[in-house]
Amino acid sequence: MTIVNSKFVTFFQRIAKIRKLLLLSITAFSMSLFAVSAMAELTIEISEGYDNAIPIAIVPFHYEANNSVASTSSQTSNSQSPENLAYIIAADLRRSGRFRPLSNEELPAQPTDIDTINFEQWRDLDLDNLLMGKIIAEGNGFYQIEMRFIDVLRKNQVIGKRWNHIPKSNLRQIAHQMSDLIYEELTGVRGAFNTQISYVTLRKIEGKRHYTLEVADSDGFNPQPILKSNQPIMSPSWSPDGKKLAYVSFENGRSQIFIQSLDGKFRKNIAKFKGINGAPAWSPDGTKLAMTLSKGGSADIYVMELETGKLQQLTRKFSIETEAAWAANGESLYFNSDRRGKPQVFQVFLDTGEINRVTYNGNYNANPEISPDGRYLSVVHGEGGFHIGLLDLYTNEFRVLTDTFLDESPTFSPNGEMILYAMNQDGKGQLAVVAIDGKTSQTLKVKDGEVREPAWGPYLNP
Amino acid sequence: MLSFITRHPIAVILALILHIAIGVLITYEWHDSTKSIKISVQGEADNALHQDRQDKPFVNIEPLKTFAVDSALVKQQLERIKSVELAKKREQEQLAAKTDKERQHLKELQLRQKEEQLKAEKAAKETADQILKTEAERKKTEEAKRLASLEKKKADNERAKAEKAKKASLLAEKERQLANEKMALAQKQRQVEEEKKNALVLEIERKDKENKALALEAEKAKATQAEAVAAAALQRQLDEESAAQRAIQKRQQLLSLRQTYISSISAKVKDNWRTPARISPEAQCDLRITQTPAGSVTSVRIVNCNSYASKQFKDAAEKAVYRSEPLPAPPVKELFERVITFEFKP
Numbered sequence: 057m058t059i060v061n062s063k064f065v066t067f068f069q070r071i072a073k074i075r076k077l078l079l080l081s082i083t084a085f086s087m088s089l090f091a092v093s094a095m096a097e098l099t100i101e102i103s104e105g106y107d108n109a110i111p112i113a114i115v116p117f118h119y120e121a122n123n124s125v126a127s128t129s130s131q132t133s134n135s136q137s138p139e140n141l142a143y144i145i146a147a148d149l150r151r152s153g154r155f156r157p158l159s160n161e162e163l164p165a166q167p168t169d170i171d172t173i174n175f176e177q178w179r180d181l182d183l184d185n186l187l188m189g190k191i192i193a194e195g196n197g198f199y200q201i202e203m204r205f206i207d208v209l210r211k212n213q214v215i216g217k218r219w220n221h222i223p224k225s226n227l228r229q230i231a232h233q234m235s236d237l238i239y240e241e242l243t244g245v246r247g248a249f250n251t252q253i254s255y256v257t258l259r260k261i262e263g264k265r266h267y268t269l270e271v272a273d274s275d276g277f278n279p280q281p282i283l284k285s286n287q288p289i290m291s292p293s294w295s296p297d298g299k300k301l302a303y304v305s306f307e308n309g310r311s312q313i314f315i316q317s318l319d320g321k322f323r324k325n326i327a328k329f330k331g332i333n334g335a336p337a338w339s340p341d342g343t344k345l346a347m348t349l350s351k352g353g354s355a356d357i358y359v360m361e362l363e364t365g366k367l368q369q370l371t372r373k374f375s376i377e378t379e380a381a382w383a384a385n386g387e388s389l390y391f392n393s394d395r396r397g398k399p400q401v402f403q404v405f406l407d408t409g410e411i412n413r414v415t416y417n418g419n420y421n422a423n424p425e426i427s428p429d430g431r432y433l434s435v436v437h438g439e440g441g442f443h444i445g446l447l448d449l450y451t452n453e454f455r456v457l458t459d460t461f462l463d464e465s466p467t468f469s470p471n472g473e474m475i476l477y478a479m480n481q482d483g484k485g486q487l488a489v490v491a492i493d494g495k496t497s498q499t500l501k502v503k504d505g506e507v508r509e510p511a512w513g514p515y516l517n518p
Numbered sequence: 519m520l521s522f523i524t525r526h527p528i529a530v531i532l533a534l535i536l537h538i539a540i541g542v543l544i545t546y547e548w549h550d551s552t553k554s555i556k557i558s559v560q561g562e563a564d565n566a567l568h569q570d571r572q573d574k575p576f577v578n579i580e581p582l583k584t585f586a587v588d589s590a591l592v593k594q595q596l597e598r599i600k601s602v603e604l605a606k607k608r609e610q611e612q613l614a615a616k617t618d619k620e621r622q623h624l625k626e627l628q629l630r631q632k633e634e635q636l637k638a639e640k641a642a643k644e645t646a647d648q649i650l651k652t653e654a655e656r657k658k659t660e661e662a663k664r665l666a667s668l669e670k671k672k673a674d675n676e677r678a679k680a681e682k683a684k685k686a687s688l689l690a691e692k693e694r695q696l697a698n699e700k701m702a703l704a705q706k707q708r709q710v711e712e713e714k715k716n717a718l719v720l721e722i723e724r725k726d727k728e729n730k731a732l733a734l735e736a737e738k739a740k741a742t743q744a745e746a747v748a749a750a751a752l753q754r755q756l757d758e759e760s761a762a763q764r765a766i767q768k769r770q771q772l773l774s775l776r777q778t779y780i781s782s783i784s785a786k787v788k789d790n791w792r793t794p795a796r797i798s799p800e801a802q803c804d805l806r807i808t809q810t811p812a813g814s815v816t817s818v819r820i821v822n823c824n825s826y827a828s829k830q831f832k833d834a835a836e837k838a839v840y841r842s843e844p845l846p847a848p849p850v851k852e853l854f855e856r857v858i859t860f861e862f863k864p
Contacts, residue, residue, distance in 0.1 A: 108792060109794075110792055110793070110794050152794075154794035155794060179841075182841075184837050184841070207837070209836075209837050209840035209841060210836070210837070210840060242793075242794050242795065242830070243793075243794050243795040243796070243830060244795050244796075244828055244829060244830040245795075245796075493796075
């Protein structure tokens, strides 16, 4: 066991050299999956936003309690409403950097119906749009939600929608859906608020390390632990349907690739080859998984057919080839290789095996990720530190997006507007979000630990 | 002799050459002067000679035989040859000198002959001139004589004429005096008549003047009247023209004001332009705004958009118009337009 382990350390260190990842300790061998206890809630800080963010009014939703359920639903902090939907939506829109929601104190009125709106009153606030709505308790913990998105200037309703029979636990999700609708109406781009992110937290309790693979809403709320271990967990990758995660776990003393459903009902160890089993990446059609294996001696890119477990080796170099990312059309893979001495991104075509170099900016470009539309390639760019770089594959224009410290693991939001990545702040691993135009950024922190290895999930209802 | 030579120079020269040739034949000594005594000297053998010796077969040279030479005889022989050559040379020189001399002489003869010919021609010319001269002088004297007789005749005639004229002038003087007296009388009569006539003429002229002055005055009055009419017409025309010009100016002013008015609306809409969407910088549409006189927007139509104008661009443009309410008022009331269309590119 020790021999195997020392071999593994050598390989792992080689990868770590390229990616500048935190060297994770692999000295302990015991592993345990344990029950959900303390949840690590992410708090988000918006560090920068657009200077010309547009003011918008999100009026608190009017709560209509059914007499029979009114008393039971009063457990929420926000008067009688079970969830402060307006607050969730306002936070979503503010986080996008493009909107400036008015505070409750700034609102001149709290209309519930279009007929009761004094348009002049709202126009004087230099507003274009107003959101109002209702939460109606249906009883038995179910609610009816209604939204009206008003154009104050044209004095008409732009969006009107109603959701029936929504359990309390899904109210946040409905709020995110409303944010998505508003965002798409005003920007022409589908919103990605109603999506999930996964990440790994690390806490030290009584000298022991506790790793947790978690899934949370895109705003960091509602975190759900998927896997807990006192051995490192790395590289989560979402299945295209958003129902499963592939990840690397060291629970068996060395790196192995697992696939697990979010509901925890399904879990399978799919790669436990000799040496490294790392960097899983789900193909866009969900039938294959690209991965890094060193069973042939050096780390190379393989593609596994999930149905059959059949492996296809795509690279055969003594150099390190790792961190595969699928092209949007699923016909090629981008990966990181130090075959030219320094890590750069290459592209390999599945049908011909042809390999092309993709990045030329600077000496260090690793950890490639492709935007959902296939246009942008994000990398960890090493030049005077490690920052997130963005290469426009259409124009070959390259930009450095971040100025944070030791950035790694970039991942695109499903609408391609934002990049979630890991960075270091105050000596601790944190997550951050940056818009692809670099104009807005925010930080996601956990109170009592570190957070790393982010992966932004797909649209929940594609 | 000389004339003979000048007449036959070729014959003489040929004769001369023949003589010289005979002389040479007589004086030439017919012995072989090219024969000389062969002297071989056997000195130290150098390489070349040695080579020669090797190349050529050896020839036995007979040893030199010494014999007594009579030096006096040799000397004498040499001197004789010398003297003969000297005499030959001297003879040739003499012959050449002689030929030169003769040639010189011939030349001189030719020159002298030419001079004499020239002299004879000159003398003949001079005698002819002399004859002509004497002939002319003779004719001159004859002419003078003829002229003198003519002069005399003329003088006689003039004298007779003068006497006649004198008589005639006396007669004429008398007649002149008579005529003068007559003339003085007539003049006096004419003067009186003239004075009478003048007085009459003056009277007529005065009357004429008076009439003319009256007519002039009438004309002047008429002209003044016409001028006044013309001036009035001109004034009217000027007034009309300036009014037209003022109208044009005003129209131009209004046009420019209208442009400013529309620009002010367009600028306000641009000021109010904002969107959260990513808009292509190429996006462009025409905005057709219907407004009330108070500047309230009653409708906005987004037309003639290019391919870059997305739904979000059109929406944002429409909102920018509403946000610009009330639209800027026109600088003058008459410029207000209910429907205004302008190109919009944020």
